[in-house]
Amino acid sequence: MDSRTVFSDSNDISGSSSICCVSNAENLSPEITDPNIAPLNRLSENLGSIFESPDFDFCSDARIVVDGSREVPVHRCILSARSPFFKNVFSGSVGKERNGKFELKELAKDFDVGFDSLVAVLAYLYSGKVRLLPKDVCICADDGCSHVGCRPALDFMVEVLYLSFTFQISELVALYQRRLLDILDEVATDDILVILSVANMCDKSCERLLTKCIETVVKSDIDIVTLEKALSQDIVKQIMSSRRELGLAGPESNSFPDKHVKRIHRALDSDDVELVRMLLKEAHTTLDDAHALHYAVAYCDAKTTTDLLDLGLADVNHRNSRGYTVLHVSATRKDPKIIVSLLTKGARPSDLTLDGRKALQISMRLTKAVDYNKSTEEGKASPKDRLCIEVLEQAERRDPLLGEASFSLAMAGDDMRMRLLYLENRVCLAKLLFPMEAKVAMDIAQVDGTLEFPLSSNSWSLAGRQRTTVDLNEAPFKIEEEHLNRMKALSKTVDLGKRFFPRCSDVLNKIMDADDLSELAYLGKDTPDERMLKKRRYLELQVILNKAFSEDKVEYEKSTISSSSSSTSIGVVNKLNPKK
Structure with a gap:
């Protein structure tokens, strides 16, 4: 086991004397003669294993639910003995129990707390050991960052601080207050407000941290509007009063808007x-x-x-x-x-x-x-x-001009009906395969739903909804203003996708620009009979596309292990191009 920090039984929260560092009992230095150290270390490991190992889930008698989905199994007797807060919770004085489950949002109401922060605090209650900052949640995406005071690390520490205060774990509050004080100079100015807000919730337990944060904000250029949105009114008044006393009033950032x-x-x-x-x-x-x-x-x-x-x-x-x-x-x-x-x-x-x-x-x-x-x-x-x-x-x-024509749209030729069908299918696939990216593009282009104009009034769209608006197969087909507006919005959706989500567009190209579809989309100087044949093939391919996606979706839902080699797009492409 890695060396960890362990708290003593002292309730002193002002200094560092209440903390001692130990490693495994077998690795204790010869100078340590206290016979209690080794047994306490083993006890810590045993209790910690009850929390960390799934082998002990069978004896848990309560669960804390995070985000309505993830659950953490806990043991009432251990938490009650270690925390007055949990003693009140399990006795029915605080929180509402539902089938042995407690919602984290009800236990910690004033600040959003993540799963990893909860686990860190609970692990301390079981073992008495403070875990190192988890790298997977405390490192930002910028490789050039030192990760000392970046937002992911800061959020984790602030959440642990708030939970420690809420769960009445005074020694853990003291430790994380010191950690935040140590890195305060590395934190971005705007992020100081997050620390200040939580320190204010912790009241006198974090008085030093609160004072230091207020001093930093007073000397900063953070404007009054930002302060009022992030902090309580009493703190804002204190900051503005201090600025006036220091002669910092005057710039726009320190004055109230007219x-x-x-x-x-x-x-x-x-x-x-x-x-x-x-x-x-x-x-x-x-x-x-x-x-x-x-x-x-x-x-x-x-x-x-x-x-x-x-x-x-x-x-x-x-x-x-x-x-x-x-x-x-x-x-x-x-x-x-x-x-x-x-x-x-x-x-x-x-x-x-x-x-x-x-x-x-x-x-x-x-x-x-x-x-x-x-x-x-x-x-x-x-x-x-x-x-x-x-x-x-x-x-x-790259910063292309808006509305640039894609290769796929150029392939659609002059036939408005086929072009509209192509756009409907492409946007619908985007919505199914890449829901978040498609929603962004569709919202900006003001596209409401997909397949507004299905192939027939009785056919089902790829999204699983039946439409009865306009039949693109009715003869003779007449382009209406609603078709042109729809085409404009769908074209903008495709262009936005190509501009900002090229990874997703490449996958869609492999499906939509398959040889059969590209050939069908280009009508050129085809005779009426050739157009009829292409139209029939287009309908067949759309049925194949719908069936392929449905099969892959069912297969995915049944599978518990995802594999990139069996992704939806590959399955659809294979069914469209069986010879490849």
Whole structure:
């Protein structure tokens, strides 16, 4: 077993004297003569194995549920003996038990806590040993980062601190307070607010950490709007009062917004972009002066941000008082739809913050390496954090003009019906194989659902829903305005996919641009009989496509072990091209 840190029984939480480091009893130095050390170490290992080994799950008598899915089996007697909080929980004084299960969100209500943080705290309660920071969740995706104070490491420590306080484990609170104090100088200014907020929840237990964080924020350039969104009002008043006493008042970052800016912000909080438009007509301020785009990207939903962008009244590359562009702020929000919306409106991914960071680096420092490196199976949503990084990476590689025609669309020739069918099928496949990426592109292009115009009114779409809107096979087929609008939206969806999600587009190309489909899509100077034959073959291939995907989906759901060699796209391609 690796050397671990072990707490003594001392309740002193102010100094480091209550902590001693030991390793296995067999490796104790000759100078240690206390006969109690070796037995205590073995006891720690035995109790720790009860928590860590699945062999002891049979004797657990309660479970803590995280995120509504993952469960941690625990033993009431051990936790009750180690924590007054759990003694109250299991006696029925705190929390609600449902069939022996306790929701973590009910036990720790004031702050979101992850699975790994809970396991770390519970492991300490069992063994008395503090685990090393888990590398898989405490390292960001930026290889150039020291990972000392990056956001993944910080989030883990702050979550453990909050849980330790909530579970009334004073010695663990003391340890993590010291750890955070040691790395405070390595933490990004905005991330100090996270530590400050949790330290304030811990009250007097984290008084030193709270004081140090407030001192740091007072001297920072963090604006009043950000402070009010992140902290309690009493802390904000304390910070602003300290700034005035130190003579730091004056710059925009330290002054309160005027009433006209506040009205615009309140309108955005209500998702009322039309009201914003009306307020702008009063000519008291502009969207840029109010930093309205920055505000919307940071605090409003994606639709409100998109609607505000569509007004065309703001500079998408405008900088706020801290030198952040809207894209920089969006990188901290970690919403791929907002990032793509900004890039399509001309946001520059190469712009630097005052301390020399691009939006890509900001996003990578906020993302766990384990999430970024995780392989995404087709048909499952990609992690949002990773998707944001991929979009920004792609934006830095190339910046094509919007609406560029894809090779696939050019192959569709002049026949509008076949082109529309092609687009419907491609977008539908994208939605099935790459749901998160497809949703981003479809939302921006304002495509609602797929296969709005099925091959027949009685046929089922690939998405499993029956449509009865428009039959593309009715003769003679007449292009209506709704067809043209639909085609425009689908084309934009495909172009966005090719621009920002090339990995996904390559897979779709292998399916949609198979020899049979490419030949069928090009009608050229075909005779009516040849067109009829191609149309019949197109219908056959669509049935094959539907059947192939359904079979692969059933096979995947039955399988407990995923394999990249049996992915959905390969299965579909093989069925479309049986000779290959």
